[in-house]
Amino acid sequence: MKVLIVYAHPERRSLNGSLNDFMIGRLRDAGHEVQVSDLYAMRWKPQLDADDFPQRDASQRFDASADSKRAYAQGTQTADVAAEQAKLQWADTLILQFPLWWFTMPAILKGWVDRVYAYGFAYGVGEHSDRRWGERYGEGRMAGKRAMLVVTTGGWASHYGPRGINGPIEDLLFPIHHGILHYPGFDVLPPVVIHRTSKVDEARYAEETAALARRLDGLATDAPIPFRRQNGGDYSIPGLELRPEIEVGRSGFAVHAAAA
Amino acid sequence: MKVLIVYAHPERRSLNGSLNDFMIGRLRDAGHEVQVSDLYAMRWKPQLDADDFPQRDASQRFDASADSKRAYAQGTQTADVAAEQAKLQWADTLILQFPLWWFTMPAILKGWVDRVYAYGFAYGVGEHSDRRWGERYGEGRMAGKRAMLVVTTGGWASHYGPRGINGPIEDLLFPIHHGILHYPGFDVLPPVVIHRTSKVDEARYAEETAALARRLDGLATDAPIPFRRQNGGDYSIPGLELRPEIEVGRSGFAVHAAAA
Secondary structure, eight states: OEEEEEEOOSOSSSHHHHHHHHHHHHHHHTTOEEEEEETTTTTOOOOOSGGGOTTSOTTSOOOHHHHHHHHHHHTOSOHHHHHHHHHHHHOSEEEEEEEOBTTBOOHHHHHHHHHHSOBTTTBSOSOBSSSOBSSOSSOSTTTTOEEEEEEEOSSOGGGGSTTBTTOOHHHHHHHHIIIIIITTTOEEOOOEEEOOGGGOOHHHHHHHHHHHHHHHHTTTTSOOOOBOOIIIIIBOTTTOBBOTTSSTTOOSGGGGBOOO | OEEEEEEOOSOSSSHHHHHHHHHHHHHHHTTOEEEEEETTTTTOOOOOSGGGOTTSOTTSOOOHHHHHHHHHHHTOSOHHHHHHHHHHHHOSEEEEEEEOBTTBOOHHHHHHHHHHSOBTTTBSOSOBOSSOBSSOSSOSTTTTOEEEEEEEOSSOGGGGSTTBTTOOHHHHHHHHIIIIIITTTOEEOOOEEEOOGGGOOHHHHHHHHHHHHHHHHTTTTSOOOOBOOIIIIIBOTTTOBBOTTSSTTOOSGGGGBOOO
16 A cells, blocks of 8 residues: 555654654555655645745735636646645555644644645536536545544543533544545545543553554555445435435434445 | 634635624724734744744653643743733634635634643633533633634535535534633634625625624624533533433434523
């Protein structure tokens, strides 16, 4: 496999840094090729703005979508963005590794998504008709590739359980799993989540890395979350609502994954 | 009222820029004081890292929580962070205004949260015992203040409906409403959401601003989302699970708001 790990933690000498090293070693030992985008080490620019489009007509107002579309089509994106897109095209597997900060990814990683996910690359792909609404949610340029999150949290597992006060971890991660990964076509594997990071001693570190190793070993074979395909018949077009005969009377994030 | 608007859009000559001007005008005309943090104009630094703590011992490994705690307690935070905290303490009402990018806030606004929400200011507040688990989720330094999101999306309202493919907008916003606003104590008002931004002509702009005006006029009086208080008896401590006799058999984000 060719694995891209996008890693967002500000301190290498941390649990996340150790887990990053562990993943790289495990994957390479198994014969895989690994590239790492260490966003803090790269001093990744987080904010999407007009500076991302140096060839644009500065007399016109900045339009994030239109300027992105033009720059992607004309090959005038900034080098940092184009390099990340090339890594994504090279990879067959993407791992996003980050600590959960305020119930989602750190700003620097959100800024990787905002900037690398160009119009024509991750959205605005494919035709819109009465049968298809673009290539997204199961189709798109990342189709055939797999993705997985490796996430740490400071809270307890119960705080992120079905009735835990923070909300269920799978629902907190849904906007990433479904809206950021499934959207441009990735098959999304269940996440690796390590809770209560301040209480990881040597024994727990050994347990957590053993579990992580099993998940890395299963990257190519584990079953993905069965998110529905937008253009596969389950949704009305263009309203994009789940058809009434499916998941009758139910709503919310969970209806977008098919029952096992 | 004293209203702080934190605004995150890269182009002033945009729908969001117009809405921002409209809100400032409407609030000032009604006699309110308004401060605006225009994050792009301020060139806000999004990424939380060791540079945020210039007085820290650089020979030690960086710990986002521990370094934040120390700097907040000792008054050695960076000036930009301290200024935003002072605005939050000045305000009785907070509005976060942003375009929904990849189903959450733009990186620059996430970075405002990551950096301004210091340990001792927005988290790590209050004592932990068998009756209280810190002052959070309804308590904390923002208690007594109100907050509201003003959000634009490119998609259709139906795409964000109960069975819409993107997921219900209230669930997509839950990690912000509950995890970022209710957490340090804000009372959270229902959001203002304007969909399909590419199709806003003059007639629709008039409608949307009229609706926005009504919401601004109701900032002090509209009923907030009835999120439960962590230490109010509804949750076990320290497991922080909703007690079994409440919302029997239900789970997910919705159980954390009391039924009407």
